[in-house]
Amino acid sequence: ATGVKLQVTTKEDVLPGMPFQVVKDNLEEIKEEFSKEIGEEIQLDEEGILVKADSLGSLEALLVLLRENKIDVVKAGIGPITKKDLYTANSLPDEERAILGFNVDVSEDVDVTEAKDVKILTNQVVYKLIEDYQEWKVNKQKEIERKRLSALPTICKFTVLDFVFRNSSPAVFGVKVDGGVLKKELNFISKSDVKIGHVKEIQHEKNNVQEATAGQEVAISMPGVNFERQLEVGESLYTNLGESQFRKFKENKDLLTSEEKSILQEIAQIKRREKVTWGI
Numbered sequence: 001a002t003g004v005k006l007q008v009t010t011k012e013d014v015l016p017g018m019p020f021q022v023v024k025d026n027l028e029e030i031k032e033e034f035s036k037e038i039g040e041e042i043q044l045d046e047e048g049i050l051v052k053a054d055s056l057g058s059l060e061a062l063l064v065l066l067r068e069n070k071i072d073v074v075k076a077g078i079g080p081i082t083k084k085d086l087y088t089a090n091s092l093p094d095e096e097r098a099i100l101g102f103n104v105d106v107s108e109d110v111d112v113t114e115a116k117d118v119k120i121l122t123n124q125v126v127y128k129l130i131e132d133y134q135e136w137k138v139n140k141q142k143e144i145e146r147k148r149l150s151a152l153p154t155i156c157k158f159t160v161l162d163f164v165f166r167n168s169s170p171a172v173f174g175v176k177v178d179g180g181v182l183k184k185e186l187n188f189i190s191k192s193d194v195k196i197g198h199v200k201e202i203q204h205e206k207n208n209v210q211e212a213t214a215g216q217e218v219a220i221s222m223p224g225v226n227f228e229r230q231l232e233v234g235e236s237l238y239t240n241l242g243e244s245q246f247r248k249f250k251e252n253k254d255l256l257t258s259e260e261k262s263i264l265q266e267i268a269q270i271k272r273r274e275k276v277t278w279g280i
Contacts, residue, residue, distance in 0.1 A: 048072030049096050049133075050089050052081050054103040062102045062126055069130055072096075080107040081120060089118040095140055100133055102126055148252055153245045156180035156188075157263045161217065162233045170200055171225040174217060178236065179259040182212040182220070188237040193270050196230060196237055197222040214259065238267050246271075246279040 043063070051066065051073050053059035059076055066073055074096070075088060081101050089097050101122035119136050123129035156177065163174030175182070187198045201221040202209050212218045225231070241249075249256065249264055256264070271278040 044076060045072040045074055047093075047096065048074040049092075050075045050077075050085055050099040052077050052079065052085065052099065052101045052104050054078070058102055062100070062129075065126060065130060069134070071130070071133065080104050081110065081122070082107045083109050083111075083114075086110055086115055086118055094144055095137070098133060098136065100129055102129055145255055149255055152248055152252060152255075153239070153241065154181055154183050154186060155239045155241065155249070155260060155263055155267070156182045156186060157236055157238050157266070158182060160231055160233055160235050160237065163219070164227050165219060166221075167228055168226040170221040170223040171197075171227040171231070172219060172221045173227055173231070174219050175237075176217045177212050177214050179214050179263045180239070181214075182216075182218070184210060187240040188222075189240045189270070190235065190237060191270060193274065194230075195240060197225040238263070238270065241267055241271075243271075243279050250279070 049071070051059070051062055053062050053076075056078060059078055063073060063076060074092070075085075077085070081099055081104060085099055089099050097117060098119040098121065101120065103124050104122065106120060106122065119140075121129060121132050121136065123132065157179045158175040158177045161174035161176055164172075165174075166172040182199065182202065184199055184202060188196045190196055199220050200223050202212055203219045204212060204216065209218070246264070246268065253261065268279055
């Protein structure tokens with residue numbers, strides 16, 4: 001390599017690692033050639049994260065490694081991470097709001113409080129940078145799934161046991177949770193789509209609890225229910241879902257267990273006896 005001393009009139013748009021040529025009345029031709037050369041090296045995706053590096057060579061190397069790790073990049077640049085980068089990242093989907101900086105710093109004009117919804121990762125070791133991003137991605141996806149799950153209504157199926165502690169006012173009896181999560185205030189129906197009532201209290205081993213999960217046997221109280229007249233030992237009760245709630249589950253079926261999917265199918269079958277298009 002040979003060092004060359006140059007005198008420039010402006011440093012704007014001059015980036016480390018860029019090629020240079022002597023201009024001889026062919027500036028537009030050189031611009032087009034440079035644009036093509038850089039474009040061939042920096043291939044971006046329609047979706048993905050933002051990346052920044054300290055030089056063109058570093059950026060090219062980073063992009064190659066990201067592609068090998070199947071990490072999509074929507075925008076790439078050279079230089080420090082700027083406020084403009086932050087605004088761009090903020091407009092991306094939650095799981096892609098990340099900026100990777102290889103051998104670069106965060107610009108002084110970036111307000112850390114504005115970056116709370118964007119993950120900024122910087123490192124001088126490219127493999128550690130990618131590793132940190134992958135760890136963040138896994139945690140972010142789990143966080144998104146938790147939000148999606150919390151927005152869904154609760155589904156449950158339970159079997160009525162032969163333990164009746166009070167017949168009515170309220171009815172108190174034992175149940176076994178067959179699937180889903182049993183929570184207080186859930187409304188239940190029978191296999192005939194008859195509205196039974198809502199769960200007021202749940203007790204497990206004589207302690208009041210907020211919920212019970214699959215496999216647990218608990219005692220529940222149901223106001224307004226007469227056990228002898230409305231229920232039978234061994235019958236199953238289901239969460240009373242509305243059509244809009246059922247459609248939400250269909251849209252997020254990737255979050256459901258096989259057990260929960262089975263319960264949903266049973267609820268749909270019950271509802272479609274009266275309305276064949278229910279939930280469709």
